[in-house]
Amino acid sequence: MATPSVLTVPSMYGDGILYSGPTVYSNEIVVNGNFETDSDWNKTSGVTISNNKATINVTGGGFESLTQPTTYDVGEKYILKLTIQGLPGSSGKQIRFQDEAGNLGTLFQIKTLDESEQNFQAEWIPNAQSDIIRIARSTTSGDYSFTVIRVSIKKITQGSDFEFTRDTTGTRINEEGYIEDVPYNLAFYSEDISRWDNFRVGIQLSNIVSPLNSTGVYLLEDGTQTDNHYRKLDYQTLDPTNTYTQSFFVKKKDNGIYPVLRTSGVGGNSWVTFNWDTETLVQGPQITSSKVEKLNAGWYRISMVFSGLASTGFIIGMSNDPNDDLPTYTGNNNRFYAWGCQIVKGNKIKNYLPTTDRVNLPRLNYPVYGGCPSLLVEPQRTNSNNYSSDFTQTFWSKQNGVTVSSNQTKSPDNIVNADKLISANLTNEQYLLNASISTTSGNDVTISCFIKKLDYDYFHIRFTATNGVWVAASVWYNIDNGTLGTVESGITAKIIEYPNGWYRCIATRTATGTGGGRVRLQLASSDNTPNVVGDGTKGTFIYGAQWEVGSYATSYIPTSSSTVTRNEEKALYAGLGTTDTFNDDEGVLFIETEALVNNNEARGININAGSGTNRVLISYPSSGDSSITGYLQSTAGSGASMTITGVDTTQKHKVAIKYKLNDASLFIDGVKRAVDPSVAMPVGLKQLDFSNGVGANTAEYRGNLNAIAVYKTALTDTELANLTSYNNHDLFIPYRSRMQMIGADQELQCTEHDITRFL
Numbered sequence: 071m072a073t074p075s076v077l078t079v080p081s082m083y084g085d086g087i088l089y090s091g092p093t094v095y096s097n098e099i100v101v102n103g104n105f106e107t108d109s110d111w112n113k114t115s116g117v118t119i120s121n122n123k124a125t126i127n128v129t130g131g132g133f134e135s136l137t138q139p140t141t142y143d144v145g146e147k148y149i150l151k152l153t154i155q156g157l158p159g160s161s162g163k164q165i166r167f168q169d170e171a172g173n174l175g176t177l178f179q180i181k182t183l184d185e186s187e188q189n190f191q192a193e194w195i196p197n198a199q200s201d202i203i204r205i206a207r208s209t210t211s212g213d214y215s216f217t218v219i220r221v222s223i224k225k226i227t228q229g230s231d232f233e234f235t236r237d238t239t240g241t242r243i244n245e246e247g248y249i250e251d252v253p254y255n256l257a258f259y260s261e262d263i264s265r266w267d268n269f270r271v272g273i274q275l276s277n278i279v280s281p282l283n284s285t286g287v288y289l290l291e292d293g294t295q296t297d298n299h300y301r302k303l304d305y306q307t308l309d310p311t312n313t314y315t316q317s318f319f320v321k322k323k324d325n326g327i328y329p330v331l332r333t334s335g336v337g338g339n340s341w342v343t344f345n346w347d348t349e350t351l352v353q354g355p356q357i358t359s360s361k362v363e364k365l366n367a368g369w370y371r372i373s374m375v376f377s378g379l380a381s382t383g384f385i386i387g388m389s390n391d392p393n394d395d396l397p398t399y400t401g402n403n404n405r406f407y408a409w410g411c412q413i414v415k416g417n418k419i420k421n422y423l424p425t426t427d428r429v430n431l432p433r434l435n436y437p438v439y440g441g442c443p444s445l446l447v448e449p450q451r452t453n454s455n456n457y458s459s460d461f462t463q464t465f466w467s468k469q470n471g472v473t474v475s476s477n478q479t480k481s482p483d484n485i486v487n488a489d490k491l492i493s494a495n496l497t498n499e500q501y502l503l504n505a506s507i508s509t510t511s512g513n514d515v516t517i518s519c520f521i522k523k524l525d526y527d528y529f530h531i532r533f534t535a536t537n538g539v540w541v542a543a544s545v546w547y548n549i550d551n552g553t554l555g556t557v558e559s560g561i562t563a564k565i566i567e568y569p570n571g572w573y574r575c576i577a578t579r580t581a582t583g584t585g586g587g588r589v590r591l592q593l594a595s596s597d598n599t600p601n602v603v604g605d606g607t608k609g610t611f612i613y614g615a616q617w618e619v620g621s622y623a624t625s626y627i628p629t630s631s632s633t634v635t636r637n638e639e640k641a642l643y644a645g646l647g648t649t650d651t652f653n654d655d656e657g658v659l660f661i662e663t664e665a666l667v668n669n670n671e672a673r674g675i676n677i678n679a680g681s682g683t684n685r686v687l688i689s690y691p692s693s694g695d696s697s698i699t700g701y702l703q704s705t706a707g708s709g710a711s712m713t714i715t716g717v718d719t720t721q722k723h724k725v726a727i728k729y730k731l732n733d734a735s736l737f738i739d740g741v742k743r744a745v746d747p748s749v750a751m752p753v754g755l756k757q758l759d760f761s762n763g764v765g766a767n768t769a770e771y772r773g774n775l776n777a778i779a780v781y782k783t784a785l786t787d788t789e790l791a792n793l794t795s796y797n798n799h800d801l802f803i804p805y806r807s808r809m810q811m812i813g814a815d816q817e818l819q820c821t822e823h824d825i826t827r828f829l
Contacts, residue, residue, distance in 0.1 A: 071789050074660075075651045076758060076780035078445075094650070095149065095224035099140055103221040112137045123155075124205075127215040136205045136218065142196035147226045151191045152205070156216035167192070167205055187219060188277065188285070193226070227650050234432045235640040241625050242433040242446060247569040248484040249614075249626055252433045255423040256314075256413045257384050258305055262426070263288045263408065266301040270401065271388065273301070280409045281319055281369040282422065287409045292327060292388045292401035299401055300387030302334060303411065309630045310380040311460055311476065312487055313358065313417050317373035318386055319365075319410045322346045327404035328392045331372050334383035340376040341385075345392035352393050358417065375417045384411055416485040433639070435625070435774060438568055444664065444774035446625065447760065450638040453627035454507045454617040460630065461489045461612060467503035470494050471606075472593070474502075481613040482520050482568045482626075488613040490524065493593055493604025500593045500602045501532070506586030507617045509539060514621040516578040517589050518614075522571045523549045525608035528594035531577045533561070537585035546597050547575045549610070555597035564623075572613070576623045591615065622667040641760040641771065652677050652755035653782040656730040659686050660793055662776035665719035670694050673772045677780060678763035679754035685763035686752060688725050692769070695719075700727035700736035704750040710734040712744035722776065724794040730784040740795035742787060 102110040108119040116127040116134040126134050142148065150167060205218055244250040259265045263273050272291040280287050292299040308314055320329045332341040341354040344362060351372060353360045358375040365371060386408050390399045414420050435446035457463040459481070461474040468474065471494025481488035493500050509515050521529045527550040535542040545563040546555030552573055557563045564576040581587060593602045593610055614626050627636050661675050674689030687701040691713060698717050702710040710729070714736065717723065726737045734746040758780065762769035785793065 071792075072781050072783045072785065074779040075782050076778070078778055094227050096227050097224070099148075099223040099225070100221050101138065103223075105218070105220075110138060122219070124218040125215060126218065127213075129213050140223070143225065144196065147193055147195050149191060149193050149224055149226060151189065151220070151222040152218065153187055153189050153220035154216060154218055155187045188275075234430050236637050237429050238635065238637045239428060240433050240446075240448075240636050241627070242435045243438055245436050245440075245443070246484070247436065247438045247440070249482045251415065253423050253425055253428055253431050254414050254420060255425045256305060256308070256415075256428075257303060257411045258425060258428055259303065260411050260423075260425045261286050261409060263290070263301055263386070266303045266386075268301060270295045270297055270299045271301050276407060278321075278407065279367075281365045281367070281371070282410075287321075287407055289323060289405050290386070290388070290408050291403055291405045294401050294403065296398065296400040298387065298396040298398055300330070300332070300385050300396055303384040304382060305384060305413070306382075307335065308379065308381045308413075309460075310378050311630075312415055313375060313377040313485065314381075314413055314415060315373055315375050315417060315419050316384065316413045317371055317411070317419055317422075318408060319369055319371050319422075320344065321367075321369045321407040323405040323407060325404075326390060326402065327406060328389045329372065329406055329408070330385070330387035330389050330396055331374060332385035332387055332396065333376065333379060333381040334385050335379065335381040339395075340374060340379060340381075341395045342372060342374045343389050343392055343394060344370065344372045347392070354395055361419070371419075373419050384413060386411065415483060432641075433625075438566070442776055444776045445641075446774055447639045447641055447772055448624050448636070448666065449620070449772055450635065451618045451620060451624045451627065452633055452635040453629050454619075454633050455504060455615050456629055456632055458615050458627070458629040459487065459489070459613050461491065461502060461615075465505060469503050469590075470496055470498060470500050471604075472500045472502065473606075475609075479522070479611050480570055482570070482572045482574075484570070488520075488522070488611050490609045491591075491593065491612045492607065492609040493526075493602055495604055495606040497601055497603050499600045500604055501530075501590040502592075503588065503590055504615070504617070506536065506588045507619075508586050509581040509584070509619060511539075511581055511584045513581050513619055514578055515581060515587060516576065516616075516618050516620055516623050518574055518576045518616045518618075518623040519591055520568065520572050520574050520613040521547065521549050522573070522611035522613075524610050526593055526595050526602070526610050528555060528596060529575055529610060530590075530592035530594040530600065531575060532590040532592060532600075533577075533579055534588045534590055536588040538583035539581050539585050539587035540579060540583065543579065544600075545575075545577050546594055547573065548597070549573050549575075572611075574614075574623070578621060578623075589617070621669065624666070638770070651782075652780060654751055654753055654755055656728075656751075656782075656784040657686070657755075658726055658728050658779075658781040658783075658785050658790070658793075659688060660724070660726040660777070660779040660781070661688055662722065662724045662778075663688075664722040664774040664776070665690055666772050666774070668695055668718060668720045670697075671772075672762060672769035674762040674769050675758070675760055675771050675775075675778065676763035677755050677758050679752060679756055681754070682764045684752035684754055686727060686729055686755070687763055688727055689762060689769065690719055690773075698723065698725055698738060700725070700734075700744065702727070702729050702734050702746075702749055702752065704752050709749045709752075710746035712736040712746060714738060714743045722774075724777075726785075726790050726794050728784050728790060733784065735787075735790070737790045737794045740791050742790070 105119050105122050114134045118125050240252045242252050274289045276287045276289045329344045340356040342351045342360045351360045360374040363371040387396045410422050433446040434443040436443045457465045462476050473492045475490045478490040479488050529547045529549050532544040543558040543560050545557045545561050547565050552567045560579050562578045566574040595602050627634050672692035674687050676685045676687040678685035685703050689699050691699040697715045700712040728735045734749045736744040760771035
């Protein structure tokens with residue numbers, strides 16, 4: 071079977087990237103990039119080339135550079151690789167890569183090198199044709215020299231890795247079935263300490279590797295000032311009702327200095343100081359527990375658990391006393407290595423996850439009770455509930471004597487942060503009354519909440535008659551066995567089981583008026599009965615209430631004081647592919663997909679020419695529910711249009727469309743479902759979009775995506791049947807070397823799509 075030119079499955083995720091197949095590069099653009107001869111480069115007076123390297127000598131804070139003319143293709147992506155050897159210097163000393171027509175300034179900057187060789191690389195898109203390669207060195211004072219050993223620039227001509235834009239965080243179901251933040255590491259720039267606020271601590275990029283065998287380890291130095299010494303990273307304010315675990319990797323360099331791990335912000339501080347000599351931690355106030363793990367090559371991971379703090383900062387500090395926090399002392403240029411900060415919800419340390427800005431990582435969502443992960447792609451939604459899980463707030467009106475006790479049991483997050491809704495000593499309706507959700511006539515409104523049985527077998531959601539938005543109606547949920555009870559007219563209801571006895575109760579209805587509709591979350595002792603016999607102690611566990619405008623519930627959006635919006639995933643064309651990646655004459659587009667909702671909203675994935683007319687498309691069409699369409703369009707206009715009806719799109723399906731002159735077909739789940747023997751071919755296919763290909767934001771894909779592949783040849787019917795059947799192993803075998811190369815996260819390997827099982 072042919073090798074796909076594009077392939078991604080969630081098990082090809084690693085280090086924050088969703089890989090999509092082999093990347094192909096052009097020939098080398100740089101001439102004499104290994105400096106074999108003293109030629110082809112323009113040099114300033116401080117630059118010499120000999121012995122297979124360029125030596126750049128800076129005298130008295132001057133500026134020196136090494137340049138070479140070249141020509142770039144506008145809008146194409148290039149990759150730069152540099153091998154450099156330098157001497158330690160201050161953070162003001164920098165090495166820069168520049169192109170000087172439209173991309174003026176620093177495109178690539180390296181701070182303070184060690185004496186060993188270091189490799190750096192970066193991708194960028196030039197926006198002018200006639201540019202130059204410039205490798206420059208500038209500093210404000212002093213003499214300095216460093217060497218450039220290798221320079222390489224190549225154009226990316228085929229393939230790339232999927233890039234996602236969301237600009238907000240989100241949540242997913244992790245491999246254990248629990249709700250988890252994406253990313254779960256709440257710290258920004260977990261490794262780039264150069265971005266952290268500096269309080270009398272210098273940093274220097276070192277040449278040693280991290281505990282996970284990566285580069286980017288910094289050496290921290292306390293300088294000579296008399297004061298406390300630390301670096302601080304700001305992050306969003308933490309919810310004081312939650313428990314958090316904060317951790318850092320450290321390694322000893324000099325005697326007489328000890329690492330301090332600390333929080334900073336509202337409600338006080340918490341800290342631990344690590345004593346290298348005894349390999350123990352001294353912990354300060356408000357610390358629930360602390361831990362030190364001894365790792366390989368002299369590394370340690372220190373961590374602390376705290377709660378009750380609305381902390382706003384992550385501090386790595388220095389102390390000259392192993393029993394003190396951040397004392398005032400006179401520094402003596404003492405140093406230690408630090409790498410990989412992390413803060414997570416809960417009282418358990420998690421595997422380290424690197425972060426940058428935290429907002430654009432793809433969400434790999436697992437089925438609640440196990441199985442393969444999928445790429446979760448959702449529309450923008452807002453949780454209009456200001457306090458989604460803190461029901462003690464006055465935002466929640468407690469009617470008829472109902473009370474709330476906070477943090478009573480583990481929530482669907484697997485953290486002890488779920489509340490108990492306690493009945494009053496009365497015999498009547500007992501509920502929380504939330505503030506209204508603003509809606510417009512004709513819009514759907516979806517209410518959801520996580521409920522766990524304690525003393526009552528039923529739970530009750532009621533849309534109350536308010537401002538003419540809708541007629542009062544209710545739905546009852548059996549939280550003893552996870553089934554629906556009575557669902558009154560006008561409501562669509564659903565109940566979903568989660569681990570630890572939790573159920574997500576969901577209710578949707580259409581507003582018949584415009585204004586603020588109100589909703590009640592109520593205790594119930596039996597089906598279709600609003601009255602509860604309470605005693606002031608019995609209750610039900612409750613967590614994660616969400617109010618959203620839409621016809622179905624999306625992933626949980628936590629809130630703590632105001633509404634929160636999770637942006638849509640923009641999984642559109644972002645450098646994935648060129649005209650070399652796709653074949654205009656013949657090919658196959660394959661996806662394994664599961665819709666979020668079975669309706670007639672158009673949602674598609676396609677390969678196209680960027681013109682809106684030449685495209686190959688698989689979609690959930692707008693023509694009707696329960697349908698999948700394979701569509702082919704050429705420059706001349708419409709081509710093959712193959713729609714299969716009667717398909718439950720909320721179930722997983724493997725779909726492939728084959729295109730070849732006068733030979734198009736659509737396969738679904740191992741069966742050829744449609745053919746078209748009279749079709750023309752599209753022209754200029756060059757990109758893959760998560761849309762219908764007419765426009766970048768038109769009919770964007772929404773769903774759970776388990777796989778996507780593009781073939782540059784028209785596969786046989788037997789191959790297509792195998793590809794879309796249950797065991798489509800042939801799809802993955804050609805990528806075993808790719809998997810070995812990227813070292814994808816083991817936790818994201820799964821049974822059906824685990825490429826390593828075919829080695």
